[in-house]
Amino acid sequence: MTSQPCVVGLDFGTESARGVLIGAADGEILAVHRIVYPHGVMSESLPDGTPLPPDWALQDADDYLHAAGEILRRLSEAAVAAGGHIAGIGIDFTASTVLPVTAQGVPLSRHYPQHPHAYVKLWKHHAAQPWVAEINDTGGEFLAYTGGETSCEWMFAKAAQLRSEAPGLWAESARFMEAGDWLVSELVGAEVRSTCQAGYKAHYLDGAGYPSEVDTLIPGLRERLREPTPIGEPAGELAPAWMDRIGLTRPPVVAVATIDAHAVMPGVGVSTPGTLVATLGTSAGYMLVSPDCRRIPGIGGVVRDGILPGYWGYEAGQAGFGDLLAWFVRTFPSGEDADASFAHYNRAAAALPPGASGVMALDWWNGCRTPLIDPELSGVFVGMTLQTTREELYRALLESLGFGMRRVVDTLTEGGLDVDELVVTSGLAEKNPFIVQLVADVTGRDVRVPDVQEATARGAAIHGAVAAGLVDDFQAGAAALGAQRTRRVLPVDSATVRYTELYGLYRTLSRALVDSDVMPALRRLRGATGRP
């Protein structure tokens, strides 16, 4: 019997890394392994006790090497036990999660373990916010592809903070890299960056490259970057040192890295235009591909080869989704624990017709991402009477999440893109089928819910399969290795009619509150009392 080729998807999340081993012939999961990062997220102090200021979030790059080695070793053993071998590896990673390294790729934290700026700045490191304004103020053409603004979570602001606050470390760094790119480079023994990370987090533009404005803003940054390679391409074969460490005899091909959220699309079996992939978690992420380049106001990411090669990738999101419901249940508990409260509220909400509460919410508890790109916006409930119940407030909050989603869909379609259907992947959807019906009714579109395990790591594995040539392309990879079964939910026309009326009011209410400027003013007055 010959050894069957397998692929590995490595999903580097915020707290841990997960790996899946998949048979390249049938897409079956043969093994899963997870490693929690030994240093986790460092937000209060370094390992030596050095305290960190507010809004910092760091990681130790060596944790990634540790996790990659352990997972690959265990999955290789599993492959052998199943009569196979690892032929391809794909890696997805949080972003923008960045670190300064030497010319040899050594993280500066190995040399300066006592210095906060030597470590990886995790995506949710928000302390670079003060550098955002000067980047936006350039008004550069590059901003037209990210909704007119950069973000404190992205690479430029983080690099600017490092250069400004730790010029010595900046001078010692030869490269500034996304952690996903750095890990891939470590695995293959050569620097290889990704169009996905470069495009979505470092304003890299197809044709134009990194924006020239950066030379004035952050002198020395461009020389610390490199041209990216399109996703799906092989970054190289696994380097001999890793082969020894893991115990492999045949070198697998490692794919160019991708962002974790973007790996989901092939993982759920989607590889063509017209299908909006929605990942509904604590926040909501949306991905769509199109052969056409459209610069759409309010869409924060438009990147060639950013999600699937050969297409323009569009990224949008709601800054809060499941975390709003969790806030509600935490703030107004109605049962013994959160699960009991959710069960109660979900059941009660599902029993109400649309708009029956007379209450409307704006889903901005965590700010608004698409299309307003404004973290200073905040949550709203309007329409309460002395008869209003907390179940009605919960229902209004659910509806507001649907209206926020419809606004994402409308922003994309008004910008000239087609959205024919939605594919929704969410732990929420399993616990609360009402949410899926709400999505269908509010958007007026068919919704498919894929029956899939490990959608993100599976997507990374498809990147590995494409790079290793085990499948012809992402279309073939998504068909063979992505989700095989989906449940289809159709919109109920009468509900769509009613929601459309309510959505008109949601838009009116949004405009009235944004124009009033009350939300940022309340935030300033709160800050003046010494509260965060």
Place this chain on the structure above:
Amino acid sequence: MTSQPCVVGLDFGTESARGVLIGAADGEILAVHRIVYPHGVMSESLPDGTPLPPDWALQDADDYLHAAGEILRRLSEAAVAAGGHIAGIGIDFTASTVLPVTAQGVPLSRHYPQHPHAYVKLWKHHAAQPWVAEINDTGGEFLAYTGGETSCEWMFAKAAQLRSEAPGLWAESARFMEAGDWLVSELVGAEVRSTCQAGYKAHYLDGAGYPSEVDTLIPGLRERLREPTPIGEPAGELAPAWMDRIGLTRPPVVAVATIDAHAVMPGVGVSTPGTLVATLGTSAGYMLVSPDCRRIPGIGGVVRDGILPGYWGYEAGQAGFGDLLAWFVRTFPSGEDADASFAHYNRAAAALPPGASGVMALDWWNGCRTPLIDPELSGVFVGMTLQTTREELYRALLESLGFGMRRVVDTLTEGGLDVDELVVTSGLAEKNPFIVQLVADVTGRDVRVPDVQEATARGAAIHGAVAAGLVDDFQAGAAALGAQRTRRVLPVDSATVRYTELYGLYRTLSRALVDSDVMPALRRLRGATGRP
């Protein structure tokens, strides 16, 4: 020893009547007696079981006679036991609480006990709402004194409903009367009406009388009314039949009736311009007197001799006050019972600095009375984040009640009236001293909290004392028989500065939401689902 003169105040409320016996020399309460109306509030059926439609609220006029007789008999016994006698009687009553009677003053319900329209329509009978629009549409000059609108709770709408739905009963009625006026007339044996009721509830204008527009709208109504007598005037001596029934030998003087809310002003010891009397209960009522007539947009009642004789009386209000806090505690309980929840929330709210929650509310759960006069407005919370606690929401709700109050004060002062200080009477103030400090801080004015028992019935007794000539006038009566001690609470300047900033945002938010028209639209959509 000669018999000492005493005065009685009779306070006819919604569920019961209360009487107090007060020594005319020192204002001490000698006795209190209360009678619950045998038929209570009839909102579902008549005594014979005849069902009532929604929004109806009736009473049986004979309950008032029963209560008056019992209370006067018991208080007279108490007066004799104390070595005194009843020399004056003052009566306050809910309004507009109206009934059709024969030329002899017999309530039609005695002849037609099976007919709903034969009974007293209580102030909170709301089934006359359909007749409001046609009264408003006259655009009559008389509406300029009531903020541009009549109310379904007032006399015209209730008369129009009776005439329209029960023309036979209308034809049999010779008079249409406020219950307070009817009771006074019964007690003295002659028809005597009050400038307070006529002005505030039947659009009677000093000089112009009842509006002529009413002849087209409700033909026959004006002939069923009579010119009113100024409050504080004697209506007459107690009629012989009542003397016998109660067991009196010397006839006391009975004062012209007044509205219950308006009796409070002298009861709390206020009798001059510049002091705004605030009654903070489930809703909030405000009274102010001035020698000047000002027609102020948003002020729903401007009546000569309406609160104190010789002055223009101004009436304003917040449609919800304590009932908003009760809603919050009922909807989001945090303790074993409502008291425990209130204690928790009040303590937590008092510990926060103004504006520290970053959340703002609009106090419109029950609509807005002054100055917007719009029952279709509804409650709002703005500014929530994922860190917002329910205690912060409660604090924001409390603050909104303060801002609503400041808006009442500003409406009066911008209309040309002086508001130098506030006198606050409230059960809430005793339970929650924080509210009183909030009133002082938000309005930037001294607040006095009178230490007084039975403020309303005591105010009625002062009407009786004035009418009987036991005191020279209301000023002397309020000084001698009104509240003798008050606690003074001063505004904290730094808090007033902060609240003034927040109040600016409250005004901005109010305007944004009113202009958006979202609230009535949400109400219509809720109604379309079949919900009330």
